[in-house]
Amino acid sequence: MLATTNTTTAMLPVLVNVSFAHCTPxxxxSTETHALALAYWAPVGLRGVDCVGTFLHEWDANAALLKQISDDPATADAIAKHGMPLSSFRMHAPVAPRQVYCTIGNYRSQLxxxxLDADDGPDGPGAAGRRTALLNSVETRxxxxxxxxxxxxxxxxSGPNDLLPVSRDLKTLDWEVEIGVVIGQSAVGVRAEDALECIAGYCVVNDITLRERVFRQDAPALxxxxxxxxxxxxxxxxxxxxxxxxxIADAQQIRLWLRLNGSMMQDGVASDMIFSISEQIAxxxxxxxxxxxxxxxxxxxxxxxxxxxxxxxPGDVLEAGIxxxxxxxLTCIEV
Structure with a gap:
């Protein structure tokens, strides 16, 4: 099922970025089965309906009207009647950001x-001390x-179902399922208690990372x-x-997961963040x-x-969801 709140199973329209027959996205x-171009609602005042980047840039002008459209029971009927099956489209990323920011080391469970994996491992004699030291450092931070x-x-x-090229020289290409927060209004010096008002929406992201290149061997001091x-x-x-x-009633309560070739690798809840979404925005x-x-x-x-x-x-299938x-x-392919 598509978008639901944290407390209801009602299906709600979501924003997608799609194309077909090599047209411009x-x-x-979209509902669970069909999608209808935002241009359908251009006559009622939506701006930037031909480009997802422009539409999001005009979020201040579009948000209230989009909510009214989404809440209207007639919208789902219009999508079913005038739209096309979702399966007939190519799915692109639902955002076209000017800037992308990534928060590092922000889940207690991951740190x-x-x-525990370091030194003598999670069952070694030093594990208890490392656990205590880590938990203390997290609280201090x-x-x-x-x-x-x-x-x-x-x-x-990139898109949610694109191929992921993996050359043989990339030995430590890793995954990171994350909640993506899309900004809806310009923000300078906002307070954490006001920060959620700046959000347009949320999406799944996978922050692919090459571990061997996080630290430069030729310039370790940098x-x-x-x-x-x-x-x-x-x-x-x-x-x-x-x-x-x-x-989304409370993004800090939603669950994230990732599977590699059908096996669960990540399974967490956003409440485990050290710094909340609102604190990151602030x-x-x-x-x-x-x-x-x-x-x-x-x-x-x-x-x-x-x-x-x-x-x-190459050959791996990576599924990430929230x-x-x-x-x-994503399907990994050799290049």
Whole structure:
């Protein structure tokens, strides 16, 4: 089923970005089976209906009208009557961000798993001490620190069902299912208590990362290299759709999961974040200007390839999903 709130099973229209017969992608409203171009509602005042980037950039003008359209029972009937089967379209990323921000090390479970895997392993004599030290450091960071956020190039955004090229020289290509937050209004210096008002919607993202390039061997003193490790084309599958923020009762309570060839690798809940979505937005907005359509990838739970000692290779099928936000399916191919 498509978009639901956290407390209801009612089907609600979602924003998709689709194409067919090699046409230019266009935004549409979709139900479980069909999609209808936003251009259908242009006469009632929606702006930028021919391009998802333009539509999101005009979110301030579009949001109230889109909510009215989505809430209208006649909308589902119009999509079924005048739209086309969703299966007849190619799905593209539901966002076209100007900037992409990725929050690093933001789930307690993932940091704890990494700490336990280190040195003598989770069953070794040093594991208890590492657990205590990690939990103490997380609480200190939570109290006195701030989110750690990097940039990821917008050119790496790809569709939810695209092929993922994996060359043989990429030995440590890893996955990270995350809640993607799409900004709906310009934000500078917002407070955490007001930050949720800046959100247009949410989507599934998978922050593909090459672990061996996170730290440069030729310049170890310079720290992390997010260009080499995160920003190649195709390394941020997004979608399949964007769910408007008003249809998600509490994004901090939703579940994230990822399967590799049918086996569950990640299974977490957003309440495990060290810094909440609203705190991440507030932090970012104090150092940069967030613009409509910008995308924030908010961190990933435990279960990375690093933990399993198993990374992506040609032939793998990677499924990533978030309750209420849909799921994506990537097939890794050799290049």
């Amino acid at each position: 266009f935004p549409a409203l 704890l798993q990494a700490a 939570r109290r006195d620190g701030a989110p750690y956020i990097c940039l990821k190039g917008p050119a790496c955004v 720290g992390t290299d997010w260009l080499q490790s995160k920003s190649r084309p195709g390394w941020l599958p997004a979608g399949p759709w964007m769910v408007p923020a008003w249809n 932090y970012l907005s104090n150092f940069t200007r967030l613009e409509p359509g910008d995308l924030i990838c908010t961190g990933t739970p435990a279960g990375l390839g690093t933990h399993y000692g198993r990374y992506l290779r 309750d209420g936000l849909g799921s994506q399916r």
